[in-house]
Amino acid sequence: MREKEIIGNTNVEVSIVIPAYNSENTLWDTLNSLLAQNYPKDKYEIIVVDDGSTDSTYHIANQFKMRYKNNIRIRVFTKNENQGKGSAQNFGVNVSNGNYILTIDSDSIAPPNWIQTMVSSLKTCDVVSGVYYAYNPSNIIEKMQNALFISKFKYSKNPMVIAGTNFGFKKSVFYEIGGFNEKTPSTTFDFVIRAKQKGFKFCVNKDSYVYTRVHNNLISLIVQLLRWRENPLKLYFYERKIQHLVPFIFNFTMSLILPLSIIFGILHDTTMLLVGLLILLIGTSLQHLPKFCRLLVNSEYYWGAYLLIYILFEAFIMKPLYLPYWVYRILRPRHTGSFRR
Incomplete structure (x- = not known):
C-alpha cells in the first residue's frame, strides 16, 4: 500500500x-x-x-x-x-x-x-x-x-x-x-x-x-438487476420479517410462469404461452403502477414513457431469468463485493 x-x-x-x-x-x-x-x-x-x-x-x-x-x-x-x-x-x-x-x-x-x-x-x-x-x-x-x-x-x-x-x-x-x-x-x-x-x-x-x-448496454444491465434481486431474501434471513419475503415470492412466482406456460403450450394448447406472457405483463405492470402514477401526477410524461419501456423489459426479459439465476448463485455463490452497481 x-x-x-x-x-x-x-x-x-x-x-x-x-x-x-x-x-x-x-x-x-x-x-x-x-x-x-x-x-x-x-x-x-x-x-x-x-x-x-x-x-x-x-x-x-x-x-x-x-x-x-x-x-x-x-x-x-x-x-x-x-x-x-x-x-x-x-x-x-x-x-x-x-x-x-x-x-x-x-x-x-x-x-x-x-x-x-x-x-x-x-x-x-x-x-x-x-x-x-x-x-x-x-x-x-x-x-x-x-x-x-x-x-x-x-x-x-x-x-x-x-x-x-x-x-x-x-x-x-x-x-x-x-x-x-x-x-x-x-x-x-x-x-x-x-x-x-x-x-x-x-x-x-x-x-x-x-x-x-x-x-x-442490455447485458450489463441484466447482470446488475440480477445481483440486486439477491437482497430481499438476504434481508429476510437477517431480520426474519415476513414482509421481506414478499418481493422474493412475487419474483419467484413470476419467474415460473413463462417456463410453465411453454410446457403446457407444448403438451396441451399453444395459447397457454400467450396467457403466460399476458400474466407476466399484468403482474409486472401492477408492481410498477404506483411509480408510473407518481410520474403522471407530477407531469413527468417523458419519463413515464421510458418507465413503460422498462416495464416491458422487466416482464419479458428479467422475470424469466430470476429463477435460473438464483439456482446458479446457490451453486456458485459470490464471496466479495463488486465495484459494479
Missing part, C-alpha cells in the same frame, strides 16, 4: 472515501465534483483507495492531487491486488481523520451541496443513504433506468434505498459493528443490516442525491 503524501488531520470533520478499480475514464470528474463542494474546504478530506487497478486510476488520482493540493486535502492510496470493494472501503475508513464518513463511487458526480445534505442527516441518524440518478442518460437503456430512479426516489415519500455510491455513517458505528464485511457481495447492504441489529438509526435522505453513470 502506498500513499504519496499524508496530511495532518487539523480540522477535518468529514472523510470522503472513494473505492476505485479501473476508473481512469471517470475518476477525474468525480474528484472535480468533490472539489466544487460548498462545504468548508478545511473541514473535509478526500481519500482515494485504488484497489489494484490495471489501468491508470492511481496515476490520475495523483495528478489531480498534485494539481489541487493547495485547494483541498486529498490522500491517494494504491493496493497491490484487487481485493474487492469492502476491503478498499475498510482501508479508507481506517486511515481517515473525520468523524463522519461518506462514500461515493468513482464514476459518480456529486452536486455542490452533497456533503452538507449528508452531514445534516448524520446529525440525527447514525447511518444514511442518499439516492441517485443517471448521469446524462442518452440512449434507451440509460433513460429507462433513470425513469425507474425518478419514479422510485424523487416522487416517493419514503423511498427504500441502500446506495453505496451515496452513503454515510458515523465512524463510531463503523468500529462498533466491525467495518464492512469483505466476504459478502453486498457490502453496503450488509453494513446497514448489522448496524440496525446493533440499534443504530438508519435513515434515507432523498434530498441528498448524486448522478451516476449507469449501464449503457
Whole structure:
C-alpha cells in the first residue's frame, strides 16, 4: 500500500472515501465534483483507495492531487491486488481523520451541496443513504433506468434505498459493528443490516442525491438487476420479517410462469404461452403502477414513457431469468463485493 503524501488531520470533520478499480475514464470528474463542494474546504478530506487497478486510476488520482493540493486535502492510496470493494472501503475508513464518513463511487458526480445534505442527516441518524440518478442518460437503456430512479426516489415519500455510491455513517458505528464485511457481495447492504441489529438509526435522505453513470448496454444491465434481486431474501434471513419475503415470492412466482406456460403450450394448447406472457405483463405492470402514477401526477410524461419501456423489459426479459439465476448463485455463490452497481 502506498500513499504519496499524508496530511495532518487539523480540522477535518468529514472523510470522503472513494473505492476505485479501473476508473481512469471517470475518476477525474468525480474528484472535480468533490472539489466544487460548498462545504468548508478545511473541514473535509478526500481519500482515494485504488484497489489494484490495471489501468491508470492511481496515476490520475495523483495528478489531480498534485494539481489541487493547495485547494483541498486529498490522500491517494494504491493496493497491490484487487481485493474487492469492502476491503478498499475498510482501508479508507481506517486511515481517515473525520468523524463522519461518506462514500461515493468513482464514476459518480456529486452536486455542490452533497456533503452538507449528508452531514445534516448524520446529525440525527447514525447511518444514511442518499439516492441517485443517471448521469446524462442518452440512449434507451440509460433513460429507462433513470425513469425507474425518478419514479422510485424523487416522487416517493419514503423511498427504500441502500446506495453505496451515496452513503454515510458515523465512524463510531463503523468500529462498533466491525467495518464492512469483505466476504459478502453486498457490502453496503450488509453494513446497514448489522448496524440496525446493533440499534443504530438508519435513515434515507432523498434530498441528498448524486448522478451516476449507469449501464449503457442490455447485458450489463441484466447482470446488475440480477445481483440486486439477491437482497430481499438476504434481508429476510437477517431480520426474519415476513414482509421481506414478499418481493422474493412475487419474483419467484413470476419467474415460473413463462417456463410453465411453454410446457403446457407444448403438451396441451399453444395459447397457454400467450396467457403466460399476458400474466407476466399484468403482474409486472401492477408492481410498477404506483411509480408510473407518481410520474403522471407530477407531469413527468417523458419519463413515464421510458418507465413503460422498462416495464416491458422487466416482464419479458428479467422475470424469466430470476429463477435460473438464483439456482446458479446457490451453486456458485459470490464471496466479495463488486465495484459494479
